[in-house]
Amino acid sequence: MSILEVKDVGKRFGGLQALSDVNLSVKENSVHAIIGPNGAGKSTLLNCLVGKLIPDTGSVMFDGQSVLGRSPYEINQMGISRVFQTPEIFGELSVMENMMIPCFAKRDGAFRMHAIENMMDEKDIVERAEHMLEEMNMADKRDMHAAAMSRGDKRRLEIGMCLAQEPRLLLLDEPTAGMARADTNNTIDLLKQISDERDITIAIIEHDMHVVFSLANRITVLAQGTPLVEDDPENIRGNPKVREAYLGETA
Amino acid sequence: MDAIILQILNGLDKGSAYALIALGLTLIFGTLGVVNFAHGALFMIGAFCAVTLSKILNLSFETIDPNKTDFLGNPLKVKTPYVESWFGPETGAALIDWSVPLAILFSIPIMLLVGVIMERGLIKHFYKREHADQILVTFGLAIVLQEIIKYYFGANPIPTPAPDAFKGSFDFGAAIGFDPNTIIYPYWRLVYFMFSVVIIGGVFAFLQFTTFGMVVRAGMADRETVGLLGIDIDKRFTIMFGLAAAVAGLAGVMYTPINSPNYHMGMDFLVLSFVVVVVGGMGSLPGAVLAGFLLGILESFASMREVIDLIPGINQIIIYLVAIIILLTRPRGLMGRKGVMEE
Amino acid sequence: MLGLNKKDTSLLLIVVVLTLFAPFILNPFPEGSAMAQFNAGYPDLMQRFVIFGIFAIGFNILFGLTGYLSFGHAAFLGIGSYGAVWMFKILGMNVLPAIVLAVIVAGLFAVVIGYVSLRRSGIYFSILTLAFAQMMFALAYSVLTPITGGETGLQLTLNDPRILGASQTAGGNIPVPSLFGMEMRSSTDLEIAGWVFTFNVGYYFSALIMILAFYLSIRIFRSPFGMMLRAIKSNQNRLSYTGLNPRPYTLAAFVISGMYAGLAGGLMASMDPLAGAERMQWTASGEVVLMTILGGTGTLIGPVLGAGFIKYFENIFSKINDNILHQWFAFLPDGLEDFVVFIIHPFIGKGWHLTLGILFMLVVIFLPGGLVEGGQRIRKAIKGKKADDTETAKTEPAE
Numbered sequence: 001m002s003i004l005e006v007k008d009v010g011k012r013f014g015g016l017q018a019l020s021d022v023n024l025s026v027k028e029n030s031v032h033a034i035i036g037p038n039g040a041g042k043s044t045l046l047n048c049l050v051g052k053l054i055p056d057t058g059s060v061m062f063d064g065q066s067v068l069g070r071s072p073y074e075i076n077q078m079g080i081s082r083v084f085q086t087p088e089i090f091g092e093l094s095v096m097e098n099m100m101i102p103c104f105a106k107r108d109g110a111f112r113m114h115a116i117e118n119m120m121d122e123k124d125i126v127e128r129a130e131h132m133l134e135e136m137n138m139a140d141k142r143d144m145h146a147a148a149m150s151r152g153d154k155r156r157l158e159i160g161m162c163l164a165q166e167p168r169l170l171l172l173d174e175p176t177a178g179m180a181r182a183d184t185n186n187t188i189d190l191l192k193q194i195s196d197e198r199d200i201t202i203a204i205i206e207h208d209m210h211v212v213f214s215l216a217n218r219i220t221v222l223a224q225g226t227p228l229v230e231d232d233p234e235n236i237r238g239n240p241k242v243r244e245a246y247l248g249e250t251a
Numbered sequence: 252m253d254a255i256i257l258q259i260l261n262g263l264d265k266g267s268a269y270a271l272i273a274l275g276l277t278l279i280f281g282t283l284g285v286v287n288f289a290h291g292a293l294f295m296i297g298a299f300c301a302v303t304l305s306k307i308l309n310l311s312f313e314t315i316d317p318n319k320t321d322f323l324g325n326p327l328k329v330k331t332p333y334v335e336s337w338f339g340p341e342t343g344a345a346l347i348d349w350s351v352p353l354a355i356l357f358s359i360p361i362m363l364l365v366g367v368i369m370e371r372g373l374i375k376h377f378y379k380r381e382h383a384d385q386i387l388v389t390f391g392l393a394i395v396l397q398e399i400i401k402y403y404f405g406a407n408p409i410p411t412p413a414p415d416a417f418k419g420s421f422d423f424g425a426a427i428g429f430d431p432n433t434i435i436y437p438y439w440r441l442v443y444f445m446f447s448v449v450i451i452g453g454v455f456a457f458l459q460f461t462t463f464g465m466v467v468r469a470g471m472a473d474r475e476t477v478g479l480l481g482i483d484i485d486k487r488f489t490i491m492f493g494l495a496a497a498v499a500g501l502a503g504v505m506y507t508p509i510n511s512p513n514y515h516m517g518m519d520f521l522v523l524s525f526v527v528v529v530v531g532g533m534g535s536l537p538g539a540v541l542a543g544f545l546l547g548i549l550e551s552f553a554s555m556r557e558v559i560d561l562i563p564g565i566n567q568i569i570i571y572l573v574a575i576i577i578l579l580t581r582p583r584g585l586m587g588r589k590g591v592m593e594e
Numbered sequence: 595m596l597g598l599n600k601k602d603t604s605l606l607l608i609v610v611v612l613t614l615f616a617p618f619i620l621n622p623f624p625e626g627s628a629m630a631q632f633n634a635g636y637p638d639l640m641q642r643f644v645i646f647g648i649f650a651i652g653f654n655i656l657f658g659l660t661g662y663l664s665f666g667h668a669a670f671l672g673i674g675s676y677g678a679v680w681m682f683k684i685l686g687m688n689v690l691p692a693i694v695l696a697v698i699v700a701g702l703f704a705v706v707i708g709y710v711s712l713r714r715s716g717i718y719f720s721i722l723t724l725a726f727a728q729m730m731f732a733l734a735y736s737v738l739t740p741i742t743g744g745e746t747g748l749q750l751t752l753n754d755p756r757i758l759g760a761s762q763t764a765g766g767n768i769p770v771p772s773l774f775g776m777e778m779r780s781s782t783d784l785e786i787a788g789w790v791f792t793f794n795v796g797y798y799f800s801a802l803i804m805i806l807a808f809y810l811s812i813r814i815f816r817s818p819f820g821m822m823l824r825a826i827k828s829n830q831n832r833l834s835y836t837g838l839n840p841r842p843y844t845l846a847a848f849v850i851s852g853m854y855a856g857l858a859g860g861l862m863a864s865m866d867p868l869a870g871a872e873r874m875q876w877t878a879s880g881e882v883v884l885m886t887i888l889g890g891t892g893t894l895i896g897p898v899l900g901a902g903f904i905k906y907f908e909n910i911f912s913k914i915n916d917n918i919l920h921q922w923f924a925f926l927p928d929g930l931e932d933f934v935v936f937i938i939h940p941f942i943g944k945g946w947h948l949t950l951g952i953l954f955m956l957v958v959i960f961l962p963g964g965l966v967e968g969g970q971r972i973r974k975a976i977k978g979k980k981a982d983d984t985e986t987a988k989t990e991p992a993e
Binding site: 286376382383384386387388390391392393395398518529563564571572574578579 | 661663665710713714716717718720721722724725726728729732733735736737738876877880883887940945947948950951952954955958959962
């Protein structure tokens with residue numbers, strides 16, 4: 001049963017055909033990696049999924065509903081959460097507040113005017129946020145400024161914020177880009193744990209083959225804006241077309 | 252038909268002033284990335300350069316005329332400007348008469364200096380700060396500059412006439428084949444328009460044909476890369492700031508015969524010039540000029556009796572209305588580059 | 595207490611005490627003494643303190659929390675004033691309906707202007723609000739004269755209907771604004787030794803409303819709504835990708851702060867029943883920006899401090915003249931005395947705006963957090979000597 005269906009998606013920027021005839025199907029509870037050389041259109045594709053861009057042609061269905069033409073916040077409310085390449089968090093807010101915001105979004109929807117209540121009196125939200133912080137091993141950083149944390153911690157927090165919403169699909173955009181080896185391995189372990197323990201689908205855009213083969217159970221290779229092949233990791237490894245298009249380039 | 256031509260002409264002088272101020276504003280925004288709320292103050296300082304020069308030229312000493320007496324029978328005191336005693340009565344009187352055009356020469360070094368001091372002393376430290384901070388600090392500076400001028404020159408407008416040669420009006424209608432006296436246009440406004448065309452042309456030529464200008468344009472497009480080439484872009488940007496200040500100042504100098512300068516003229520023009528920049532497109536030089544003239548002319552059309560009767564008050568708000576519509580439908584402005592502050 | 599934590603409660607109490615005892619606090623010098631000119635405890639000035647305090651508290655809810663810098667907020671103040679004066683003309687001199695109408699009308703305008711302006715952010719938002727305010731100023735000044743009184747402003751006349759009151763008093767005068775019979779302008783003097791303290795109805799009425807407004811702003815700051823607003827300032831992108839729609843949040847903040855401005859405008863008209871277009875000019879909008887920044891953007895107490903500070907010094911500085919300066923510096927040798935007076939002269943009296951502009955620049959350059967940050971720095975410097983600073987890593991909640 002596939003949760004995300006991308007059909008015949010094409011996107012053009014001026015003279016550049018960034019995406020053409022992209023077909024992609026992400027199965028529920030899988031870890032699906034989308035890989036490809038620089039300029040293959042990975043980020044464009046991702047932006048089409050989350051509402052940042054609208055494709056010129058084709059359709060994107062999430063759980064049987066089209067996401068096209070919806071704002072990022074609406075798509076998020078449908079159950080898609082996104083982790084950015086550089087961690088996007090609320091730097092000026094405390095870690096606890098960072099965690100509370102997605103909890104509010106989950107409970108109250110896109111907008112609710114609760115301007116008089118004290119936020120700390122919202123027991124269910126506080127509890128949930130504290131629980132998530134513990135799960136992310138960040139309970140000790142509760143009162144810190146989020147901006148003051150290390151990059152690895154920011155990444156953990158961002159992933160935690162996404163999980164707090166209990167999304168059905170988690171999109172990750174090169175989550176280990178620019179990370180040291182140790183941090184990368186920690187992130188891999190975290191993601192593995194998430195996919196094992198939760199009822200969640202993960203789609204990951206990645207450059208780092210080590211990350212891809214440690215995590216993914218399905219891989220789509222994108223080249224020049226169009227899918228080259230979609231298969232299981234073992235088959236991708238041996239596929240000569242992939243080697244030519246991808247590995248040959250990055251060596 | 253003649254009414255339309257008249258309104259276009261009427262719009263030209265205000266449009267010229269908008270275009271000149273907006274040109275500097277957008278140049279500063281495009282090169283330095285700074286939103287300068289003190290730019291109107293530069294326009295005002297220019298105008299007061301003209302006032303100052305006219306005051307200097309009018310400095311007089313008193314002599315007693317032995318042949319005449321006043322009505323009380325006392326000897327009559329006669330004021331003679333120094334320039335008349337130095338250069339002879341005729342040259343001196345001509346100097347005084349031509350004080351506004353002469354102020355062009357007088358104001359250029361002053362405006363350049365003011366601009367460079369402003370950039371080195373204050374603006375430079377705000378390149379990396381948020382736009383809100385830039386707005387705030389230059390807003391403070393604008394208040395300071397305007398209060399200094401108010402302190403020295405008082406709160407009342409100071410009439411500064413054009414040279415006698417340019418007083419009176421030109422019968423434009425007769426010149427292009429309409430009935431005489433249908434399209435009458437004051438000479439000085441014509442001078443102002445031509446002057447602004449020359450200045451705008453000069454700025455564009457400078458940016459287009461000199462290596463200095465080329466580097467600045469490259470810097471506007473991509474500051475970091477130009478910096479990496481080992482070109483000291485900062486120094487050039489300082490000079491650009493001085494240049495923008497000089498352009499605003501000259502616009503002010505020449506505007507004095509049209510509108511007697513007062514201390515708050517800068518603020519009045521600033522708001523409108525900002526609107527002009529936004530309509531033209533942030534960082535777009537041709538856009539600023541085009542929008543300046545366009546809005547000036549539009550404003551003068553909106554001031555026509557027939558239009559006001561139809562929509563009362565439209566002349567007061569037309570520019571803002573256009574700006575609001577442009578911002579909402581085409582945020583990058585008429586000629587702005589795609590992606591520049593489009594959010 | 596009142597749903598606030600300990601720290602906020604004490605902050606509220608401080609504000610309550612300061613405002614209720616203001617007639618004493620602001621009049622520290624005995625009548626007739628040389629320093630009496632620095633007394634600020636007279637009704638007119640005290641009213642301005644609290645009214646501009648309300649204005650700044652409201653502005654801070656928008657600018658301090660969301661970071662959206664409005665340069666047209668004075669328009670709402672002006673609208674509030676017009677609304678209130680119209681209520682005095684039509685309905686009667688009771689201030690309550692006037693203030694309610696002021697708030698409602700300002701709120702309605704804020705909905706429209708906010709809806710349009712908030713479609714853009716950053717400098718574009720500032721320019722849009724500025725354009726709207728200038729437009730309204732221009733209209734109020736010219737074509738809307740039947741509604742606004744144009745250049746002369748909107749004033750009460752003896753012919754106003756005042757359905758629920760009298761068009762004129764028994765003595766044939768225009769009645770004055772009042773609250774169920776208590777006239778806003780009436781005062782009681784209390785003389786103790788050489789001191790004279792004035793208690794004014796209008797001041798206490800405004801002060802009570804300011805305390806309420808301040809309390810409400812604390813609640814907003816500590817509410818989930820307030821947190822969302824801070825999140826918008828911090829990272830609007832993340833907020834959208836967390837399933838929250840920033841636009842209704844910013845619009846709500848804009849409308850609330852517009853209503854605060856309308857409230858201030860209504861109160862202003864209640865103290866002195868006239869309204870003029872100059873209240874809407876963009877320099878007036880600049881002034882409230884200035885108060886907020888000077889006090890401390892995004893802090894609770896900052897805007898109140900900033901408003902008080904600016905209105906106090908505006909009053910004091912404009913009153914100092916050369917004679918007073920000569921008295922002060924009389925101890926200096928004659929030549930030096932004249933020189934010092936000459937140097938200071940541009941900054942006093944009518945030169946107050948010059949001082950204000952310089953102050954403004956200095957604060958933006960050196961003390962972006964305003965007076966509150968200044969206070970914190972001083973406190974830290976003192977503490978730092980006594981004990982090791984252990985709380986640097988922790989967040990300092992907005993005070």
